[in-house]
Amino acid sequence: GHGSSHFGPRTSFLCPIPEDMARLLFAVAALVVGAAVATAHTTSPSICGDDPTYVSDCNHPDLGSCGNACCVLEVSLPAAPTEVYSRLKDVLSSGMDGTFEYITGGDPSPKDDLRPYKIDQPKPFQFIVQGRHNAPQYNGENGDILDFNIAALGSGSSLRMFSLSRIHGALGDGGQNFKTLSFLLKNTQLATSTDFTIVHGCGKALGVSTAVSEG
Numbered sequence: 001g002h003g004s005s006h007f008g009p010r011t012s013f014l015c016p017i018p019e020d021m022a023r024l025l026f027a028v029a030a031l032v033v034g035a036a037v038a039t040a041h042t043t044s045p046s047i048c049g050d051d052p053t054y055v056s057d058c059n060h061p062d063l064g065s066c067g068n069a070c071c072v073l074e075v076s077l078p079a080a081p082t083e084v085y086s087r088l089k090d091v092l093s094s095g096m097d098g099t100f101e102y103i104t105g106g107d108p109s110p111k112d113d114l115r116p117y118k119i120d121q122p123k124p125f126q127f128i129v130q131g132r133h134n135a136p137q138y139n140g141e142n143g144d145i146l147d148f149n150i151a152a153l154g155s156g157s158s159l160r161m162f163s164l165s166r167i168h169g170a171l172g173d174g175g176q177n178f179k180t181l182s183f184l185l186k187n188t189q190l191a192t193s194t195d196f197t198i199v200h201g202c203g204k205a206l207g208v209s210t211a212v213s214e215g
Helices: 002-011 019-042 081-094 176-188
Strands: 071-076 101-102 125-133 144-153 157-164 193-199 210-214
Touching: 071 176, 081 125, 081 144, 081 157, 081 176, 125 176, 144 176, 157 176, 176 193
Parallel strands: none
Antiparallel strands: 071 157, 071 193, 101 125, 125 144, 144 157, 193 210
């Protein structure tokens, strides 16, 4: 008696959603999801953002390799050191997607050109460059520090690239330091491939050089 009246008729109180209302709810849900994906993709292309899974080359997150998160890459290039320096300085100065800067000046203000010093050990260093990469929350003096040196390597060059999360307490980078260097190198249009050697950081175990290829 009482049990059947409680459980049996319960389904009769469920009201089916009209077809037009169902379509409206589906459309709203699609808009919400679409907006979230669009937001992820409209961020500056050199920034991993809040959800790095949507962004290429953000798959090398680092934790504390330089105290803070960092990434050190090295790549061999067919271009001579003078051309590598010129292209690197140009892309940093251009800002590219509005997030990069070429750093110079100050007191003292050392020159980028190391050739007058005739350094040949441990490498024949030719140029040294500094830059900065800015993100919406971390920019200016809190932007990531970028350092580069260029050495002669036969008729070509060896380019070492370094990115450090600048803000204090940045133990992790969500893959940003590797992404920054990869994006920068691709925009110099100097590399015949996208093969790098991870020298330090970039999410790898400390003390082991690892060759990686990013498609």
